[in-house]
Amino acid sequence: MILAGKTLRLVFVCTTLLICFSAFAGAQTDIAAMSGAGQDIKKIEIADGIYQFMTMRDSYVRQLNSVVIVNQDDVLVFDTNTRPSSARLILVEIRKITNKPVKFVVNSHWHPDHWSGNEVYAEAFPGVTILATERTRQIMMNVANEFPVRFQSELKTMQASFDKETASGKQDDGTALTAERRNRDDANLRDYKTFMEESINLHRVFPNATYVDHLTLYRGAREFRFMSVTGDAEATTVLYLPKEKILITGDVVSYPIPYISQPPTRHIETLKALAQLDVDVIIPGHGPAFHDKNFLDLEMQLLETIVKGVHDSLQKGMITLDDVQKAVTAENLREQFTHNDPDLETRFRSRVQALTKLEVREARGGQDFPQ
Ligand SMILES: [Zn+2]
Structure with a gap:
């Protein structure tokens, strides 16, 4: 997605969502305590050496996935979070899993929740290959300067909304502001401030390897097929592992409410093509891993x-x-x-x-x- 909700209301995590999540998830570990500041990350082992790290809330998006794949001699990381601090927590976990170096980072697309932790891997593993489509790299370079400005403006809007509701004792819709609601909005605002500070201070690291249509990478026994498609952003990279029958989609598939910002018929074409692949597991850009194609079909139906x-x-x-x-x-x-x-x-x-x-x-x- 491009921007978080405009009002404080849109930033809260609902219980239904958490219930839905637990219904889908396999064995998982909570890495840090519950927080809205990108520290609440679930580790889910999808297959041997393949881990989904889902950041539940980071002030910008929810249920954001970064996927770690351990190869014979090295590690590949697909997408690197909104906050470098989340990527740092994931790197700590990678080091618990393996002492092999991260040699490949992949950025599915240019939206800031998918590549803002690149610096963490570039610092820890000098010479790491950071891969994206050529068009994605170009857009990243064109828009990177906008992000902190837009987040600052969003913070001002949130602060004004919070000040208004605390002064009036009423929410936007006219209902009374409860103490619980006030505390939650206050916590969201404080989390957003830390997000904005991170976004101002982060060092943008751009992809140093690009491709146009498709690319295949062989590492040990694994085969990685990268394909450029239209999803929630043009020239999005999806990754298919044919032997493991795993598809990692970036925001071509996103849960619970799909992100869509490109011409819809082009997004449909992509979903139709992905539906043809022989796949056991689909890891979306946001949300739990799916063990069938039902949600992909539902997004297509929408x-x-x-x-x-x-x-x-x-x-x-x-x-x-x-x-x-x-x-x-x-x-x-x-x-x-x-x-x-x-x-x-x-x-x-x-x-x-x-x-x-x-x-x-x-x-x-x-x-x-x-x-
Ligand atoms: Zn996203």
């Missing part, structure tokens, strides 16, 4: 529902975004994503609206409705 709904609406004669967004709700799929959790309901509705806007643009030949 996109297809929106595309069809938008085209039908336009062909019926709708000529404003507002009208199309009222008509296209993907209501039939809502519960499968939200499980009736109120926080997820809010996120689902706003994601469907954003997705509808994207598809209107795509359906109109790349143009939004005239204002």
